Amino acid sequence: MRTRKQREAANLPGTPRGWLDAAAAPGRISLRLAATFQVLETVFTIVQWAALAWIAQNVLGRRAPTWPELGVLFTGGLLAGGSAWSAARLQAAGRQRISSGIRHRLVAALLPSRQRRDEPDAAMAALAIVELTDDVAGYHAQALPQRLSAPVSMAVIFLVTAAVQWPAAVILVLSSVLIPLNMRLAGLLAQEGADERVGASTRLGAVVLDSFRGMRTLQSIGAVTRRRDELAGADARLNAMTMAIVRRAFISGSVMDVVITFSIAINATYIGLSLLGYVRLGAAPAMTLSTGLLALLLCPMYFQPLRAMATAYHARERALAAAPPIIALTETDAPPDVGGLAEPPPAGPIAVVLTGVTFRFPHSDHPVLHAVDVTAHAGRWTAIAGPSGAGKTTLLSLIAGTREPTTGTVRWVARTASSPPHLRGCSWIGQQTVLLPSSIRDNIRIGRPAASHAEVEHAVAAAGLADVVARLPEGLDTPLGEGGSGLSTGEARRIAIARAFLRDAALWVLDEPTAHLDPRAEAKVIDALHNATRGRTVIVATHSAALARSADTVLTITGGTIHTTPEAIPA
Amino acid sequence: MNPHARPGGPSRRSRTVLVSVAGLILAILAEACSAALVGLSGWFIASSAVAGASAYSVFSYLAPSAGVRAFAVGRIATSYASRVALHSAALRRISAARLRFYDRAAAESGTHGTWSGQALDRVMADADTRGMALIQATAPMVVAGAMTVGGCVAITLGGYPLVAVILAAAAGVCATLGICTARRMDDGSRTRSVLRIELVTAVGAWAEMASLGAAGQLAHRTLRRLATFEGHRFHLAVMAARMQGAARAVTAAALLLTVVLAEEGGAAVSTLVLLALLTAGVMINAERLVAATGAWALAGQAGERLASGGSDPIRRPSPAPVVRATYGHRGLTVSGYRLPGTPTRSARPVEFAVAAGETLVVTGASGNGKTTLLNAIATALRQPGIQPTTGDVTAVLADDYLFTGTVATNVRLASPTASDAGISDLLTSMWLDRNGLHPSTKIGVGGRALSGGEQRRLHIARALATQPGALLIDEPTTGLDTSTAAHVLIAVRRRLPDAVLVLAMHELPADTAALGSTWSALSLD
Known part of the structure; x- marks a missing residue:
């Protein structure tokens, strides 16, 4: 069935x-x-x-x-x-x-x-x-x-x-009859040995991929040259097999060539002999040079398509x-398209409460997160640490509502009300900042296009961008090129902070906001973040020691569960 | 092509050159036969018409019609032979390009990240382009050149130098059109590579933009970038189409001038037809120059990418941390390593010395830098100069790789002289025989037919086969139960009683007796 x-x-x-x-x-x-x-x-x-x-x-x-x-x-x-x-x-x-x-x-x-x-x-x-x-x-x-x-x-x-x-056309018809036969032959010839070739080419693919993936292993066990010989051998085997198939395929191509070439030769001979008067087909039209020559020239064109x-x-x-x-x-x-916010996030400071949250990817047996019970307190900084692949980003996407937990609940809780998480209700800053090709002002106003000049200035100051903007000849109206040329990665990240500040969400979710930054730029971004999120709830996933130190609480994910690091780490 | 390369040795390379040259000569003969077949057929018909029209003719049809048949047979035979020879040479060149790339990758020691299958596919496609350029670029260019020269000489000898000049000029114009195309030709691999990175960024930045309510603007910007890319490609295609059309126009003009000049020169009808058909035959080849020079330019770009190690971030080299490591008969000394800070630990320097016959256990939670430290030491020890031989220090790293094949082929990569009995012995010492592994057991693509614990023990067995003086093992007991783990540690020490052992482990084994009598520990927590 x-x-x-x-x-x-x-x-x-x-x-x-x-x-x-x-x-x-x-x-x-x-x-x-x-x-x-x-x-x-x-x-x-x-x-x-x-x-x-x-x-x-x-x-x-x-x-x-x-x-x-x-x-x-x-x-x-x-x-x-x-x-x-x-x-x-x-x-x-x-x-x-x-x-x-x-x-x-x-x-x-x-x-x-x-x-x-x-x-x-x-x-x-x-x-x-x-x-x-x-x-x-x-x-x-x-x-x-x-x-x-x-x-x-x-x-x-x-x-x-x-x-x-028309006798020349008869020759074309006769040779056309041979074409399907030839296609059939080509198919038969190509099939024979094709499986072997697929086998050899798969083997070569595996040898090549293995050789490059395992290059470090080859170096550490001193087998670079031996592996090279193997690669050359697999290559030679594939080439030999390909040549055998190519030869056969060309034979069928040559059959086509024979058809075309001899159609020309037969046509030429027939036309020549008719013109000489040696051959005369009873019903054929009188042969002239022009009709004969045209019939001859059209013959090779017939097979071109x-x-x-x-x-x-x-x-x-x-x-x-x-x-x-x-x-x-x-x-x-x-x-299902929810069309904006289903439930507006509650007003005032928000705490994030995860109850018995387990998350498993659709086709996976092992849960990424298992029975997590955690609260991120309102108005505090919570850092999430842990090795790469431990599930930090997954946890953040549960908190921001871009994923739903397999079991358990995630709620945003304010003093008087609570709501399910929704991406549009928080400010998310990731590892990569995309700047649109317009002015700095428009890039900052992206989340609130109607923001006034004073509000933009305020956001610029909060993100620590005042110096940067003052340095630019056109100030806030400086156009940004593709990919934000003219600004460093750290400055671009601070634009992201200014954007989020202008949006003024009660919850900030930050996914490694200081990745790819050198220590000086990182320090500036951390300062800007603290400035801009005063009184807000911040949840930040990070590998950075400096960023984690500045948090109120550090949670560590290992093996799908979360531990609270009790005391602050010495600076 | 490259005199400094050594793929397959000089005899193989000269054979490739020989086969290529033979293929090119045969290709010229095939095209010459083809043009001659049509030309002679036309001349034959015209002559027959002249003879048929006059009452007393001495025209013998036997010789020309035999000629037509001879050219027909010649064309079939030479075109088959040239295709086979050119393909054979092209395949050899592809192999050579692959091996050259392998050599280059092997020479860049230490900085390897992972190769993605896609990136590797692109490198292999570049090798293909480079090899197939013989068929797509070199052959048509050589044939067009030879046909033009041959045609012009024949026409001049026949007494129509002006027609020859026209033909040469027309072929020259086609070549110029080809060069113009090639100049502006761009396979777009740089643009594609930039575009791919931007797309990865855009997909990664979606959450941030969506939280601002600006996901639409992100999509709009992405589409605009894609439209620019498509516009550029369209522009190139239109340019190539224009050049191809222009080449056809040049042929039409050359044909017209040939007919006019031949008639003015008082050519008989048979000569006129022959000249016109020869011109057409040569110009068909000249028109192919436009596509061929384009293919040539693309092959050149593919070659440059191969030479520079690929256009994409194929390897993602992580900045190698600085560490000084020396190994001699007294043992292994490591200094100058600065352990970076993490959210749960502050930065600090690390140094240690391990004497021959001693074991050092580096412990720490995952993410605390054990792997980075071991990789750095292994890389530092592989630097040429200080060490006696590379075989003396062997590392079993976290990303150690098993090669598709059998258990024996993997062990023999490390130690080519290993006997089946010796390999069985190694398997027994790692308790792999209990899992039913023999030297001839197939381990699947990248060793994936084995469990994680089996893979780890086979990594260790392979490293033991080299009988190293110092052995670094990252997580030797991952995926092993307690008793197997203890057994593996004891077996390693038993096999290498006098070696320096550095083991990176999550935590000390439950039974420290497995570490032997002289061991020390270094915690990275």
């Missing part, structure tokens, strides 16, 4: 194939136009060759080529070039539309404007947006127009040949491989 369901699922739009086809939609118009221009290129090339055949006929009759004839020869070539240019340009446009469509969907899923329940793997997200999207768009831009234009182009060439010299189509195979494989990760990122089960 389940397998049948799965089989049915293979054809649904959510599967890689279905998704891949649907992803082409935004570029379909451009790519169809590109296919049209590809057909036009064939048509104009036929015109060019027809002009040449016509001129040759006239020269045979001792008539010099006239300007109209030469004009058609030249214009045909020019228009064919122009069509090729337009087709390539439209392919680029279609590609851009497709990739932009996928990227918009990815960004919307990864950086939603309201809630985000799942924390995506940032590296995977970046790979999907940059590389995998290109693989998909590139495949469509290349393959879609070809698939549409190839049969039409071949039909046009066939019809023109049939119109001028088939060859182009064969090259799209690898692009398709890559695109199919790219689809599942993109699907996984875009189709996260979106949380």
Whole structure:
């Protein structure tokens, strides 16, 4: 029952194939136009060759080529070039539309404007947006127009040949019959040994990855050279196998070559002998130089589109491989959109109370946090320490409401009321500050665009940015470039503090706010934080000794449980 | 390519060059046959038409039609042979590039972080681009050059020097178009790399922006960056399309001028057709120059990245802490290490000396710097110069790696002469035989078929196979029950009675007797 369901699922739009086809939609118009221009290129090339055949006929009759004839020869070539240019340009446009469509969907899923329940793997997200999207768009831009234009182009060439010299068209038909046979042969030859090659290439991949991942181990046990020999051996085995397959694949390519080449040779011989008068097919139209020459020149063109189509195979494989990760990122089960704050956070100082909180990632057996009972007191600084991966950030996201505990509750408690946590109700400062390409003032006002000049000035002072702003020639109106050029990392972090200050939330949740800072910058950021959070509840996860020392309470996470460090650490 | 490289030794390299040259010559022959086939066929038809039109003709169709067949067979044979030879040479070049990169990575000792599979894939793709440039760039460029020269010489000898000049000029224009394309060509790997970092930042900063209610602005900014990136790529593609279209226009002009000049020169119809078809044949190759020079530029960029060790933060080197470590017959001395402060401990200096036959246990909670200290010592001891041989000091670090294969292949990496019996003996001493491990047991990708405790003991067994004079082990007893842990510690000491042992552990073992008679402890808490 389940397998049948799965089989049915293979054809649904959510599967890689279905998704891949649907992803082409935004570029379909451009790519169809590109296919049209590809057909036009064939048509104009036929015109060019027809002009040449016509001129040759006239020269045979001792008539010099006239300007109209030469004009058609030249214009045909020019228009064919122009069509090729337009087709390539439209392919680029279609590609851009497709990739932009996928990227918009990815960004919307990864950086939603309201809630985000799942924390995506940032590296995977970046790979999907940059590389995998290109693989998909590139495949469509290349393959879609070809698939549409190839049969039409071949039909046009066939019809023109049939119109001028039908025996030549018969030769084309006969060789076309051989093509599916050849495809079949190619398939058979490629399949044989393909499994071995996949095996060898997997082995090589493992050896290469192992060698680099384990480089330090190789160095510490003195095996760098021995491993190199192994790598060279695996490489040579893969190459030998690839060559065996390539040779066979080229044999089938050569069969195609034989068909094309001998079609030309047979055509040439038939046309030549007809012109000499040695051969005469009863029903065939009278052979002239122009019709013979045109039939000959069209013969190699007939096979061109088939060859182009064969090259799209690898692009398709890559695109199919790219689809599942993109699907996984875009189709996260979106949380119900709460549309702003469901319950406004209670007024006044807030304490955060965690009761029996256990958190487990969806596909994991071990809980990250186990039966945690902790209270962060109102108006105090609580630091969370512990080794990397111990669950500090997870704890913060529970406190800020970007995740929900598997069991247990998290409440924000004020003197008179309490509410569930909500990201929009607190100020979160992380390890990375993103500055938008606008003025410092606008960057600080980002959370409260209507803030007055005095309020911004106040925030600047609280974050310890007054000196920095005074140093800048345009002060608060200084534009920030991409990525906030002109400010140091520590200064950018203090802008984040000024932003949060202006928002004026009762609870501040800080995730390693002094990461990547040198001690001097760190000291300034810590000062600014203390200044800006006077009377507020602050929960900060950190590795930094200096930051932890400045907290009222230090909690340590180890093995999923939390311990309170009783006494303050000596400075 | 690179005279300083040594992949596979000189004979292998010269064979690669030989195969490449043979492939290129065959490719030229294949194209020449192809052009000659069409040219001769056209000439044959035109001549037949002339002969058929006159009453008394001496035209013999036998020689030209035999020629057509000969070129047809020649074209099939040479194109097959050239494809095989060029692919063979390209694959050899890819292997060589991979090994060169391995050598470079091996030479940069000490600073390795982890390699992600994705980063490595990109490096391997660069090696592929570099190798395949023979087929995608070098071959079309060489063939176009040879065809142009050959065509011009043939046409000049045939008495139409002006046509030859036109043909040469047209091919020259195509080459110029190609160079213009190549100049502006950019595989975008730098832009991509910057973009990837920005995206990682944006995903990381989402919570901060969302708490300010500015997540929409973050998404908007990200989309704008992506639009700039796409716009740039579109611009490049349009440029390449324009160049390709221009090359087609040049061909059309060359064909027109050839026909006009041949007619003016009083060429017979057969000669005129031959000249026109030769021009077309040469120009098809010249047009390929545009794509080929682009591929050449991309291969050059891939080569530069390979030479500089990859464009991305493939390795994330953590700043190596300074430590002085010396090892001689008297023992191991470590000094000058400054233990950094953490939320639960203040900074302080660390130094110690361990004599031969003694054991030092470094204890501390996780995150307190045991691993960093051990890594720093191992790196310091690997610096060339002071140490007698590298085999004398061996480290089993936290990120020690098991290589895909069997137990025996892993041990033999450390000690190539190890016999099956010797390996079995090592397994027994680590109690791995009780878990059913033999020398021929397959351990899966990266050793993942083994449990954590088995992996750790196999790391130690592998290190023991080198018979080191000093052995550093980070967390030797992770994932082991108490009795196995004690047994492993005793076995290590029994195998290396006179060695310096430094063990980093969470806390001292329950039964300190397992540490032997002479041991000391250093706490990092």
